[in-house]
Amino acid sequence: MRLRQTLRDLIAAGLLRAREAGEAAFEEMPLFDLKNPKLPEHGDFSTNAALLLAARVKRPPRQVAEAVVRRLEAPPGLFDRITVAGPGFINFFLSDDAWRQVILEIHRLGPAFGNSTVGAGRRVQVEFVSANPTGPLHVGHGRGAALGDALANLLAAAGFTVEREYYINDVGTQILTLGKSLYFRVLELMGRSVEFPADGYQGDYVVDLARECLDERGPLDLAAEPESLFPELGRYAADRILAGIRQDLDDFGVGFDRWFSETALYDDGWVQKGFARLKEQGCLYEAEGALWFKATAFGDDKDRVVQRSTGATTYFASDIAYHLEKFTRGYDLVVDIWGADHHGYVPRLTAAAQALGYPGRLKVILVQLVSLLRQGEPVAMTTRGGAFVTLREVLDEVGKDAARFIFLTRRADAQLDFDLDLAKAQSAENPVYYVQYAHARLASVFRLAEAQGVTLAAPDPARLPLLALVEEMDIIKLLANYPDLVEGAAHNLEPHRITYCLTDLASRLHSYYYKHRFLSDDPDLTQARLWLVKAVQTVIAHGLGILGVAAPESM
RNA sequence: GGGCGAUUAGCUCAGGUGGAUAGAGCGUCGGUCUCCGGAACCGAAGGUCGGGCGUUCGAGUCGCCCAUCGCCCGCCA
Numbered sequence: 001m002r003l004r005q006t007l008r009d010l011i012a013a014g015l016l017r018a019r020e021a022g023e024a025a026f027e028e029m030p031l032f033d034l035k036n037p038k039l040p041e042h043g044d045f046s047t048n049a050a051l052l053l054a055a056r057v058k059r060p061p062r063q064v065a066e067a068v069v070r071r072l073e074a075p076p077g078l079f080d081r082i083t084v085a086g087p088g089f090i091n092f093f094l095s096d097d098a099w100r101q102v103i104l105e106i107h108r109l110g111p112a113f114g115n116s117t118v119g120a121g122r123r124v125q126v127e128f129v130s131a132n133p134t135g136p137l138h139v140g141h142g143r144g145a146a147l148g149d150a151l152a153n154l155l156a157a158a159g160f161t162v163e164r165e166y167y168i169n170d171v172g173t174q175i176l177t178l179g180k181s182l183y184f185r186v187l188e189l190m191g192r193s194v195e196f197p198a199d200g201y202q203g204d205y206v207v208d209l210a211r212e213c214l215d216e217r218g219p220l221d222l223a224a225e226p227e228s229l230f231p232e233l234g235r236y237a238a239d240r241i242l243a244g245i246r247q248d249l250d251d252f253g254v255g256f257d258r259w260f261s262e263t264a265l266y267d268d269g270w271v272q273k274g275f276a277r278l279k280e281q282g283c284l285y286e287a288e289g290a291l292w293f294k295a296t297a298f299g300d301d302k303d304r305v306v307q308r309s310t311g312a313t314t315y316f317a318s319d320i321a322y323h324l325e326k327f328t329r330g331y332d333l334v335v336d337i338w339g340a341d342h343h344g345y346v347p348r349l350t351a352a353a354q355a356l357g358y359p360g361r362l363k364v365i366l367v368q369l370v371s372l373l374r375q376g377e378p379v380a381m382t383t384r385g386g387a388f389v390t391l392r393e394v395l396d397e398v399g400k401d402a403a404r405f406i407f408l409t410r411r412a413d414a415q416l417d418f419d420l421d422l423a424k425a426q427s428a429e430n431p432v433y434y435v436q437y438a439h440a441r442l443a444s445v446f447r448l449a450e451a452q453g454v455t456l457a458a459p460d461p462a463r464l465p466l467l468a469l470v471e472e473m474d475i476i477k478l479l480a481n482y483p484d485l486v487e488g489a490a491h492n493l494e495p496h497r498i499t500y501c502l503t504d505l506a507s508r509l510h511s512y513y514y515k516h517r518f519l520s521d522d523p524d525l526t527q528a529r530l531w532l533v534k535a536v537q538t539v540i541a542h543g544l545g546i547l548g549v550a551a552p553e554s555m
Numbered sequence: 556g557g558g559c560g561a562u563u564a565g566c567u568c569a570g571g572u573g574g575a576u577a578g579a580g581c582g583u584c585g586g587u588c589u590c591c592g593g594a595a596c597c598g599a600a601g602g603u604c605g606g607g608c609g610u611u612c613g614a615g616u617c618g619c620c621c622a623u624c625g626c627c628c629g630c631c632a
Contacts, residue, residue: 039575048574051612061612086575087612132632174632290630301558301628308630315632343559344627366560369626409580410568413560415625417567430594431580437594445591452591488571500569503579514587514596555594 003099004484007045007092008034010072015049017071024057024064036481043083043091044099044477050088061088096473100464102480106535107459114486114542119160125326126152128337129249130167133238134178135203137248137391139418140339140369145391146407146548147367148337149254150495153546158490163331164256167322170238171262172315177201178241179234185210186220186233209237248392253400253548262318270321271313274356275306277324283355293320298351320352327358335493340366340413365493367412373419389420398423398430401549405432408499408547431503435540436552438506442537443553445518449530452519459531466528471512475536478505482539486546495546502543509536 011032018024032049050065057064065084072082080093106113128148131141148164156162181200185207188194196202213236220229249255265271275291278284283294289309293316296303306317326334338345346364353362372389394403402423409431410416423430449456467476482501489497518529541551 033572033574035571035574037575038577042575046574051574055612089575134632169632172632288630292630305630310630312630314630318632340560341626346559368560414568415561433594434580437592441592441595448591485571492571494571496569497571500579507579510595511597513591514593517591519591554592 002483003094003102003480004034004045006078007047010074011047011049011068011090014068014072015053017073018064018067021067021071023067023071024053024059026053026056030056036477037091042085042089044094045092046089047092048089050084050090054088064088065090096468097465099473099476099480100467102476103464103467103531103535104459104461106479106538107531110538111542111545113538114482115157115159116483116487117159118487119155119158119490121159121161122332123163123330124155124160124333124335125163125165125329125331126155126335126337127165127167127326129245129254130169131245132169132174133242133245134174134201135241136205137245139372139389139391139394140367142252142391142394142403143370143407143416144337144339144367145249145252145254146404147365147412147495150404150408150498150547151335151337151365151493153548154486154490154495154498155493157486157542157546160490163258165258165260166256168242168259168261169315169318170235171266171318175234175238176230177234178206178237179230179232180226181206182210182213182233182237183220183226183229186214189214190219205241206237209240212240213237248390248395251395251400252391253404260322262322265318265321265325268325270325271317274317274321274324277356278306278320278352281355281357293348293352293355295348295351298354300347300351304348316348316352319349320356323349323353323358323362324356327353327356327361332361334362336362336364337412338364338366340368342366363493365412368410368415370407371415371417373417374421394418394420394423401436402430402432404548405435405499406430408496411494411496432549433555434510435502435506435544436550436555438509439537439540439544439551440553440555441513442509442533445533446530449519449526454519454523454526454530456530456534457527460527463524463528464531466525467532469512469516471508471515472529472532475505475508475512475532478508479535479539482543498543498546502540502547505536505540505543509533509540 011034012029015024015026015029019026030049030052032047032052034045034047037043037046050068051061054061054064062084065088069082069084069090074082077095078098080095082093083091085091126148129137129141129145131137137145152162152164177199178201180197181202184194184196184200188196189210200206213233217236275284278293283297284306285292285294290305291307292303293306294303304316305314306320307313323334336349343366346366349364350362353359397420406418406423407416446456467473478501485497485501489495516529518526518533520526520529544551
């Protein structure tokens with residue numbers, strides 16, 4: 001049973017009956033809200049249906065509300081009362097018994113409570129991280145990784161069929177530049193005095209790679225033209241770096257269903273297929289020796305080059321090809337997660353998706369880059385400059401759970417300050433522990449209960465009314481709202497809502513725990529309270545599961 | 556110059572698709588343990604939601620203008 005849906009149906013039925021009775025001559029059913037008011041005096045649920053209707057039927061809102069309330073046919077025991085208040089809100093006060101049913105439901109569904117079927121199995125692909133294999137992942141990538149993975153979990157919980165994908169940009173000048181960088185580092189190790197190129201990747205990892213390269217492959221062929229060695233050295237370096245990226249992500253708890261290589265787009269002819277499709281649509285033209293996509297026809301500021309006058313295709317051409325390939329696979333929705341510095345790129349890719357014949361199926365989420373702080377001072381994070389903090393370093397310092405949780409405490413488009421010293425020095429005060437502690441604390445309670453010979457029987461509806469404290473009812477209402485919260489978070493592609501919900505739930509639990517003993521001399525009361533907190537533990541575990549954070553039995 | 560995103564308590568940020576009297580954490584100040592895990596709990600102080608105009612029965616939320624900050628604006632990736 002879902003209370004919210006039950007109520008919506010009741011209200012809709014009431015509206016229809018009011019119309020039949022000639023009290024509200026509306027044509028289309030209004031899209032009314034059903035909210036949880038902030039103030040307890042306004043009930044458990046409140047609807048603005050009468051306010052919306054009043055304007056259409058030209059009667060005072062309160063009169064309409066009264067009429068609707070008269071026509072409601074509520075099942076016995078569901079409500080304590082239904083009132084009309086304020087400008088014309090209809091407020092529903094549910095009976096405590098109605099609320100308590102959620103405990104039975106959670107017990108029945110167990111770890112599946114919170115899942116839903118709104119996704120109806122529709123296929124969603126989430127493409128994220130997709131960092132170029134020219135250097136190790138940094139903190140910003142970590143945020144994208146945490147978000148993408150949690151989003152994928154969230155969508156799966158909401159009933160979508162989800163696939164995770166990593167796109168590897170392994171074509172183009174950056175790989176040559178990487179090869180060049182490696183070349184010069186190896187030369188240095190061979191004792192040659194050379195000047196490292198200004199456009200090279202200066203990170204220490206290239207030096208490490210050079211050492212490995214020298215060990216494995218021996219000295220460079222100094223007789224060869226340096227440029228002729230760059231491609232192979234570049235591929236060598238990219239392969240090694242990518243292996244490191246995979247390892248970092250694996251340790252971060254992030255896995256992918258598919259690692260898609262840009263090279264494959266060319267091998268399989270997708271770039272040409274993309275061009276052909278655009279040409280069919282009349283969206284491709286030649287000018288100034290180059291090939292252009294008519295992006296302006298789909299809302300972009302200017303047309304975009306897909307093939308340079310040199311004959312080389314652009315990065316954008318690859319992306320067109322890649323998305324055509326994706327859409328061809330039949331996804332109902334493709335979600336791309338990018339760094340916010342790529343936002344200027346959104347209009348042209350959206351335009352391309354439309355031109356290819358897949359309007360509305362691409363959703364780009366922009367993640368603001370992480371501002372990394374050390375002792376309050378900003379840390380430079382450019383790959384070229386070499387002075388950056390890696391995801392690996394953060395993982396080693398603060399741990400997977402804390403890092404993921406912190407990344408998921410902000411909306412994607414809000415900047416995030418990540419103070420390493422704070423995270424390191426005060427990791428025990430990290431919000432993640434607050435939530436995990438609630439879970440572990442309950443595990444401890446159950447261990448103690450077991451040691452005392454208390455076994456948790458199946459919930460007995462007749463004894464649920466023993467749960468009547470304000471703290472207990474507040475928790476029950478949070479639990480009952482959880483499935484709706486998951487659906488809303490999934491619909492809006494916002495995993496951070498889960499984070500806040502869990503913090504709230506943990507807070508209520510801690511407070512409840514402090515004020516009232518779960519294990520008491522009264523066996524019935526003990527059972528009832530254990531049912532409740534078992535339900536809390538189940539929901540916390542579910543939410544942490546979406547975030548990809550462990551739900552520990554002890555800490 | 557154009558565009559995107561932001562602007563909510565001292566700080567960092569939530570605010571579910573427009574609802575009724577504005578929320579949390581941290582910090583500050585003051586309290587709570589003979590008791591299931593104190594990584595906890597309770598209380599207080601702290602706000603003209605950057606400014607203005609508009610739409611609406613009703614705006615932190617939607618539209619326009621302005622201010623400040625960040626980012627983007629290449630036949631780079």
